[in-house]
Amino acid sequence: MPAPRVMFVNHTSTMSGAELVLADAVEPWPGATAFLFEGGPLNAAMASRGLSVTTARGGGGLSGLRRDSSPLGALPVAGRLVALVAQIARAARVHDVVYANSQKAFVLSALATTLARRPLVWHLHDILDSAHFGAAQRALQVRLANACARLVIVPSRAAADAFVAAGGRAGLVEVVPNGLSIDLDLRPRAAIRRDLGLPDVPMVGVFSRLAAWKGQHVVLRALADLPGIHAVVAGDALFGEGAYADGLRALAAELGVSGRVHFLGQRSDVPRLMQAMDVVIHPSVHPEPFGRTLVEAMLAGVPVVATDTGAAAEILDGGRFGTLVPPDRPDALADAVADILAHRRDLEPRLAGAAERARTHYGVAAMRTRLAERIGRAAAGAAPAVVPAP
Known part of the structure; x- marks a missing residue:
């Protein structure tokens, strides 16, 4: 049987976690x-993978429609949204x-596939x-999912x-953990730091887009209690969080830690x-659906500290493979x-176990296989596997 013809749809071409x-x-x-609403890095990434x-025509700039706003905020661009639905339906x-x-x-x-019967x-x-x-946004999304989606993957x-x-209906949703792989630099840490232009001092890192709910401000406040x-x-x-980014630099100056904070911007390495x-810190103050970092x-092979909210405890197996702390608690x-930092040498067995867990549970090949099976099942019209309600 030939593989199903799949159309992947995304509203932004900025390379964030979902992309x-x-x-x-x-x-x-x-x-x-x-099918992408706007031009950008994701377009090139999709083309390089043979897609x-x-x-879309007129699809740019929709990232400005905020998640927490009323659907009425979409009225000024309603005509563009209707045109996008029509474009998606034709392509579908x-x-x-x-x-x-x-x-x-x-x-x-959801609207387009209802019209196209796909x-x-x-x-x-x-x-x-x-x-x-x-x-209102949550209600809209859930109602559309219950009515229009054959499967919801999380x-x-x-x-x-x-x-x-x-x-949402429990029978719609299936868990497919995100998968990834990385290329390791096998040189000593001091050599890597020299290449990166970083000082060879005790150092922690936080890696995510700058947004208040991601919690970078909590790291700066904690740093004030970690001299040296x-x-x-x-x-x-x-996605429009420039004021928060500016506020982080102001907060670092206010706390007197500017000389110890290295703002590196968006990185590909x-x-x-x-x-x-x-130490790598995952400081989100609200629940995260995953935790790629x-x-x-x-x-x-780096020790991690994560706030005990969302999927962090799931990934770290309840704290066996990382340290969990309450959210928004700099102390x-x-x-x-x-x-x-005081017990780094004692952590080697835990770090080895964490690396094995990451390879076993969160490998990219396993994710691709699981997604491909579910896409094929949806295309064939099979009912998704039932996941018990929590």
Whole structure:
């Protein structure tokens, strides 16, 4: 039987976490279509993997529609949204299944696939709760999922539970953990730091886009209680969080730690940067649906500290393979970092176990296989496997 013809839909071409997952997920589907709302790095990534890339007419700039705003905020661009639905519907008719990789892509694809009578898979990369989405947006997404989606894929049990708690049907949702691999730099840490222009001092790192809920400000406040320790902040404000990014630099100056904080901006060499760290911190103050940087740090053999919210405990096996602290607690974060630095040599067995867990549970090949099976099942019209309600 020939492979189904798949159309992958995404609203942004900025390479954030969900787009990195998509770039890995499409590897088994050369010849498929990527329908993207705007031009950018993701277009090139899809083309380099053998996909036919279609860029929508009038689809740019929709990232400005905020997650926590009322659907009425979309009224000024309603005409463009209707036109996008029509474009997606026309393209969907020559495919066997549509795979929506973002909320905006899903909402428009739900309407389009209803018109085109094609099955829809939604890869939900977020926690559907009040910390991330307005009530009206959550209700809209869940109702459309229940009515239009053949399958909802999530990266963690935490994300699945949130979907069901928001009103989603438990039988729709399946957990497929994100998968990734990294290239290791086998040189000593001091040599890597020299190449990166970083001082050879005790150093922690936080790696994510700059946004208040990602918690970089908590790391700066913890740093004020960690004299002599430097921090790398890698990432940028990708979706309209420029004021928060500016505020981080002001906060560092206010706390007197500016000389110990290295703001590196958006980077493409995160795994190598991680290998230069003594500790990697995952400081989100609201639940995360996954934790890509946690898995990268585990593969790199670097100790991790994560806030005990969302999928972090799931990835770290309840704290067996990393240190969990309460969210938004700079004091607890500082204590955890100090303890790791004081007992670094004792952590080698835990770090080896963490690397093995990352390879076993979160490998990219396993993710591709699981996604391909579910896409094929959706295209064939088979009912998705039932996941018990939490």
